[in-house]
Amino acid sequence: MPDVTTDVSPQSPSARSVVAVAGWRLVAVGRDIVARLGMLGHIQYLQNLRANRRRARRARLFVPEILANIAPVAGVIEPADWTAEKLVHTDSDVTVVAAGSPRRPFQALIKLADTPAAAAGLKWQCEALTSLRGDARLGDLRDLLPHVLGAGEALGSAYLVESSVGGVSLEHLLRNHTTRDNAVSEAANAIGRLHAATARETTIGEELLERWVGEPMRILREVTRDSPSADSTHAALERLAVELLEALEGKPIVVSWVHGDYGPGNILTAHNGRVSGIVDWEFAQPDDFPSLDIVTLLLTVRMSVRRQELGRVVRDLVANPGWSDSEAALVAAAPDAETCAEIGIKRVVLLCWLRHTAWMITRASRYASSGLWLHTNIHHVLDDLPQPAADAAPVNESGGRR
Numbered sequence: 001m002p003d004v005t006t007d008v009s010p011q012s013p014s015a016r017s018v019v020a021v022a023g024w025r026l027v028a029v030g031r032d033i034v035a036r037l038g039m040l041g042h043i044q045y046l047q048n049l050r051a052n053r054r055r056a057r058r059a060r061l062f063v064p065e066i067l068a069n070i071a072p073v074a075g076v077i078e079p080a081d082w083t084a085e086k087l088v089h090t091d092s093d094v095t096v097v098a099a100g101s102p103r104r105p106f107q108a109l110i111k112l113a114d115t116p117a118a119a120a121g122l123k124w125q126c127e128a129l130t131s132l133r134g135d136a137r138l139g140d141l142r143d144l145l146p147h148v149l150g151a152g153e154a155l156g157s158a159y160l161v162e163s164s165v166g167g168v169s170l171e172h173l174l175r176n177h178t179t180r181d182n183a184v185s186e187a188a189n190a191i192g193r194l195h196a197a198t199a200r201e202t203t204i205g206e207e208l209l210e211r212w213v214g215e216p217m218r219i220l221r222e223v224t225r226d227s228p229s230a231d232s233t234h235a236a237l238e239r240l241a242v243e244l245l246e247a248l249e250g251k252p253i254v255v256s257w258v259h260g261d262y263g264p265g266n267i268l269t270a271h272n273g274r275v276s277g278i279v280d281w282e283f284a285q286p287d288d289f290p291s292l293d294i295v296t297l298l299l300t301v302r303m304s305v306r307r308q309e310l311g312r313v314v315r316d317l318v319a320n321p322g323w324s325d326s327e328a329a330l331v332a333a334a335p336d337a338e339t340c341a342e343i344g345i346k347r348v349v350l351l352c353w354l355r356h357t358a359w360m361i362t363r364a365s366r367y368a369s370s371g372l373w374l375h376t377n378i379h380h381v382l383d384d385l386p387q388p389a390a391d392a393a394p395v396n397e398s399g400g401r402r
Contacts, residue, residue, distance in 0.1 A: 039334050055095040057086060059112060063097060065154045066110055072160055079149075084110065092363045093118040098164070107150055111160045117362050119158035121282045126151045126160050132257065136195040144190065144278045165277025167268030174264060174304050179273060181326045184301055188294055188330040190275035191259060195290035198257040199335045202287070204248045208255075211285075212351060213244050216358030223368045224363050224378060236382035244351055247343045254335040255287045261359065262293040263300030283359050293332045295352045298327050311377035314353045315384050319346040331370040353381060 014281045023157040081101050088096040093115040099327075100107035113119035115353035133142050146162035175184035198399065217237055224233045259266070260283030269380040302313045322345065323331055331337060340348045356375055359368055361396050 008198070018136050025034070028313040039201070046400065055114075059084065059087065059095050059110075060095045060137065062112055062154045062157060062159065063099070063110060066150065066159055066161060067099065069152065069154075070108075070150045079108070082107070086124070087199075091366075093365055094122065094272055099161075107147075108164055109162050111162070113152075115365060116169070121363065122158050122160040125280075125282045125284070128281045129162070131286075132194075132281070133286070135198070138194065139197070141190075141193045144275060145281070146277070146279060162279075165268055165279055167270055167276035168269040170264040170269055171304055173273060174301060178277040179303070180301075183269065183273050184297065185287050186269070186273055186275055187262075187264075187297060188333070190267075190278065191262055191293045191297070192290075192333065195256040195258070195293070195335050198286070198292070199254050200256070200287070202253060202255055204251045204253055207288075209245060209249060212248070212289075212355065213241055216354045217241050219358040219361055220354070220378060224374065227371075227379070228373065229230065229379065230317065233379060233382055236385050238349060240354070240382070240385060244347060244354075251339050251342070253289060256290050256335060257284065257286050258288040258290060258293045260284050260292065260296075262297050263309065264297075264304050265300075289336050289340070291331065291340045291348060292335050292352055292355065294330055294334050295348060296356060298330070299324070299349070299356075303373075309373075310353065310356065311375040311380040311381075314349060314381050317349050318346050318381070321349070350381075 035200075038199060067079060067084070070082070082099050083101075084097045084099050086105075088098055088109065089377045090096050093113070095112040097104050097110045097112070099110050111122055113122050122179070129145060129148050133145055133147070135142075135284060138391065144165070146165055148160070149163055150161040151159065170183060170187055173179050217240075220237055221234055224230055224237075228231060257277065259281060261280060262278075266278060267275060267278045270276040299313055299317075300309060302308070303310055306313065331340070333380050334340065343351075360377075367377075
């Protein structure tokens with residue numbers, strides 16, 4: 001009788017990758033079910049409870065010194081009797097505390113950086129808001145932006161204090177399908193005023209390609225470096241970089257200031273549906289492509305309505321590129337619409353996805369260590385990208401062609 005041996009060697013990398021992907025797919029299905037049942041927010045609240053308590057204790061140490069440094073602004077604030085009132089939920093590496101007087105408890109937001117990257121983000125947000133509020137071309141659009149009331153360091157941590165902006169989140173209007181299209185149109189028109197006021201014509205060259213493709217590609221490569229499917233993921237990123245660089249390089253385009261994270265959570269509305277405020281300008285950029293804001297708005301609206309992660313929404317759009325009639329009208333109204341139409345819906349969506357996911361990783365460090373988030377928002381998209389032509393040129397680590 002011949003000897004029968006059983007191979008008990010460790011799984012090969014490819015086998016481990018298959019098992020890991022299958023596991024995360026099951027977890028992602030569970031997450032989608034919980035989201036559709038409306039329970040995801042409650043679960044996330046409980047998961048973040050300990051971290052939020054820690055943030056609240058830390059904020060109590062910083063807030064008195066910060067409040068003491070805020071100067072009155074005529075017609076805007078009188079901070080003499082302010083106190084910190086409430087910790088505001090956030091997914092980022094920034095602790096946010098509402099502050100105000102006993103009569104008006106929510107007059108300002110104090111933002112405290114928890115990480116060096118968050119500190120850099122607050123510094124840039126201060127610069128961007130100061131620049132935009134001082135830009136006469138924006139006219140009364142500046143009334144939708146927060147005032148910078150103070151910025152600096154307290155006990156070694158960077159902070160930014162902004163005036164609060166009235167209104168409720170656009171997310172509330174998205175719940176009613178009868179008001180949804182009009183609310184999204186109002187939001188697109190509001191940011192469109194920023195685009196129109198600051199627009200200029202240029203050609204997509206090395207500097208823009210580095211900002212739009214090279215830098216976010218490096219962030220995604222780094223965050224997926226230790227994943228079980230790192231080789232296939234990096235190959236897909238390289239193919240995508242080639243496709244985007246070839247589609248974008250040398251194209252004439254209209255650029256402008258953009259918000260960068262223009263989603264329902266950052267858009268406040270009045271009772272009549274008009275936009276009353278636009279907040280969180282951490283990712284604002286001058287000389288960027290206006291469709292970044294419009295497409296990001298449409299993607300995040302779909303996320304909110306469908307209760308899905310960004311990766312799921314993007315994957316569906318890449319598989320079946322096309323907008324609804326109301327969405328298409330908003331996309332066509334962007335100053336750079338002609339160039340984006342030439343580039344194609346799929347590539348524009350992937351470019352916006354690339355920028356957004358890279359920014360989210362820098363904004364909230366917990367995403368980089370979350371297998372579920374990485375699977376749902378990065379691997380889920382890259383796994384479905386088509387193979388390139390055999391003669392496609394590879395790209396180097398900076399995102400440029402070799």
